[in-house]
Amino acid sequence: MKIMIIGGVAAGMSAATRLRRLDEHAEIVVLERGEYVSYANCGLPYHIAGTIAEREKLLVASPEYLRQTFNLDLRLQHEVIAIDPQQKTVTIKTPQQPTPIQERYDKLLIAVGSQALQLPIPGSDLPQIHTVRTIPDVDQINQLLADGAGHAVVIGAGYIGLETIEALQQRGLTVELVELAKQVLPLFDHEMVSEVADLLQQHGVKLHLGASAQRFVPTNQQIAVHLSDGRQIKTDLVIMAVGVRPASQLAQTAGLTLGERGGIAVNQHLQTSDPAIYAAGDVIEVQDTVLQQPALIALAGPANRQGRIVAEHMLGRSSRYHSSQGTAIVKVHTTTCAMTGASEKSLQRAQRAYHKIYLHPNDHAGYYPDAQPMHLKLLFAPADGRILGAQIVGGAGVDKRIDVLATAIRAKMSVHDLTELELAYAPPYGSAKDPINMAGFLASNLLDGTVKFWYAEEYPAITEHALIVDVRNPDEYAAWHIPEAINLPLAELRTAIPSLKAQAEGRPIRLHCMVGMRSYIAYRILRQSGFTNVATLAGGALTLKAFGH
């Protein structure tokens, strides 16, 4: 059997090596358009930074190693320009051959990935404008830095954009960020990453949020970036990090079915509309684990696993790929931002019912040194508490908790299940009640009516006819408080109930504290003391501030 694989990076090379391990005798041809296979895409910004100093380290496995160890017919600079599903042939173009040649396959895998989006605006083909997708991209950027580039504009505040900003700053450049959305990390809910915007500014990045580039104009050795808000930025280097789209044109031209979002449509075995042709990686449309609708998810982990599944199914195993949930993580200086499953905005777009909670736990026991706070948002189904998504921003321990929640989502767990998780506890690592357990407790309380929240985004409208009671201590109240709030420390609440009743005059009571713990206790006291319309601020003042108040 002759198997051809178009694309030699994550999905393609995972498929090729798994194929060989399972079948010593198959003919396995890998056709890679570029000069590199099996390289570490995700390491590219760190190579710009110099964190990964040696270029060779990005080459996870050399062509020689792959040929020798896996007996692959590995061909670089071989671009497939056409597929004929009827004839089972691909048309290949190489620099060496003047005319494209055709070659037959028995089974084919399309693993050509995604391509960086280019803004269709004047000047976008100027030589100072680069994406960060391939090793040659990074070589060119490094050349510009070597030539003395001192200023850069990064367009797009997603994962690659933020990683590249930090990399360029480490190389000594002044960096400005242009992002169409009014927030950084647009896949996150905005309140979860407002502190990341602050952090970037503290590190000297000038932010242009809610702005877009309109055109690029060459000026001497520099280019001027003209923004939608009328500003112009003169710069030496522009990084385009505005997202990717599946490179599905080849498949489309071959008559294969695309999905509604533009990726190649595949079944659970990752077969396209032609069962002899498989597709895997960024180029396909997957099922979203939570929303159960088609999604484009360009991530290395799913691509690698899909490649493996294609190999198995090609060789007669019944392997299936079920879904992707968009688990992602990015380091911004010492802050970690991570998410898994649906966001609040994606749930709203899909018109799904959800509850949400916020909490701000430490990564480990507060009495052990160097505990670091994290901000955790959990989304879950009102009907049964099923976990829909999570976002965590903070320092140490963020990656651990997002992975636990990613596992819980995959296991279809509910928030009740989170209360029962038995996670590893010793003071340097966690708490007897881990942040994950705490999230489960809080969410369960909401579901069973033990607590009722008010939400920061409802302020000030929601509190207009209410009495806002700040149950923190007087010194905290003195340092900052909601203008309309009165101060009634938790410790004095029980004795103050009669006077509070008089003061409230039947108005709703809207409680809050710093993180939501004390005001939850206050909520329980008041609800059982004759107050019927009481609510406590989800996430407390920290979340209120994250909403810009």
Added chain:
Amino acid sequence: MKIMIIGGVAAGMSAATRLRRLDEHAEIVVLERGEYVSYANCGLPYHIAGTIAEREKLLVASPEYLRQTFNLDLRLQHEVIAIDPQQKTVTIKTPQQPTPIQERYDKLLIAVGSQALQLPIPGSDLPQIHTVRTIPDVDQINQLLADGAGHAVVIGAGYIGLETIEALQQRGLTVELVELAKQVLPLFDHEMVSEVADLLQQHGVKLHLGASAQRFVPTNQQIAVHLSDGRQIKTDLVIMAVGVRPASQLAQTAGLTLGERGGIAVNQHLQTSDPAIYAAGDVIEVQDTVLQQPALIALAGPANRQGRIVAEHMLGRSSRYHSSQGTAIVKVHTTTCAMTGASEKSLQRAQRAYHKIYLHPNDHAGYYPDAQPMHLKLLFAPADGRILGAQIVGGAGVDKRIDVLATAIRAKMSVHDLTELELAYAPPYGSAKDPINMAGFLASNLLDGTVKFWYAEEYPAITEHALIVDVRNPDEYAAWHIPEAINLPLAELRTAIPSLKAQAEGRPIRLHCMVGMRSYIAYRILRQSGFTNVATLAGGALTLKAFGH
């Protein structure tokens, strides 16, 4: 309703505060024998070390705070010496009152925890001999250190023992360790922690493994510890860390049913044989999540969650505690040792069928700086791949992976499910194929027959009539190899097949490399090239060495 709680630390105080939040009007009495409530047991070794310098930090919540915020009738130095389930009374002894008094309850919670085991040997009541269970214990140890103790013997190499060794060394003491088992961390399988024993020795700890203390003899200001191997150690301080047993005498005397392992027997709602009396925390017997048999698991996390469930069920909710899986973690210098679920030895004791795999992945992408290796052992059911247990020893990222596996066990996941987990990947945090995915791949390969292992503990017997083929590179072979092994690097394997056939003369082939990756590829090549009796060493040379070879 009057609820009495005996014991004011983890389970007891969790129950008390949850009770108050749920019921503002109940009478809640907490009877604590000692002078402290709600203190951080698990922080005690770190207070000896000075890592947690301020004693107050160990007091998670002060009595005043608890009384005020939760309106608790909190009584210190109140020891319950008897329970009368028929009369629904407890008998309380206090330092102030000459005669014990009786007091009535409607519902009772026994949360008295466990007590440190004492060795029943001569001299064990000498003043230099201490356990690390309570704040007064630590005060006394700190006093001995202040008085100039320079040498200590720690008896017991469990979590507390190892944490205390490190603490005493940080305080400048010379420390010797006596452990009855022939390994440290006896709950772990020995090969997983052999490097921890090495690490302790490198840090200057003298180990006496497989030895026990026979008697303690006072000599001048010191004591001589007489060991079973005939040695004597003169020391200033002995730490007894030989384990705990449930403090279930009070319950037993009251006629409540104990379980087969000596803890109080409870139902899923944590009610004892008297439905008005609940028990929670270290004092009870729980169901083991994996083995589904009674177990004693003295851990803070389960105790806290049990207290919460007791509170809810006392107040009419249907809350249940399902099981404990013994997830535990300990820091030994910069090494982390963690486990969850069953160990190989506990599976053998319970006569359960299991498969096992070993792997040695990095915590994050190898091309990103400071990647640290970990050693991972996964145990799973031969029938369906259900995960039974895991142990991980290494540096960064160990706690994350054990928590993911703890969650997977709780979700009844199989090793196939691990292959599908979508965990957070960026180069500083993980790999596109996370160690957890890799464990799933390897275990699935074993289950479906894609790989066949030989195991380090079978060496040398298993290889007696076999040809051992070391597929590492010649330089690796030259530096160290199994005496009987021939060297045939993976890259040359395909061309060497004819000569290998001649050399093997029909003997079994036993492959190995350093971590098991290359020899797995070699296994696949040979199995498909006419060799029928081939196996690859699980975990490679690293695991072989961990077994002492």
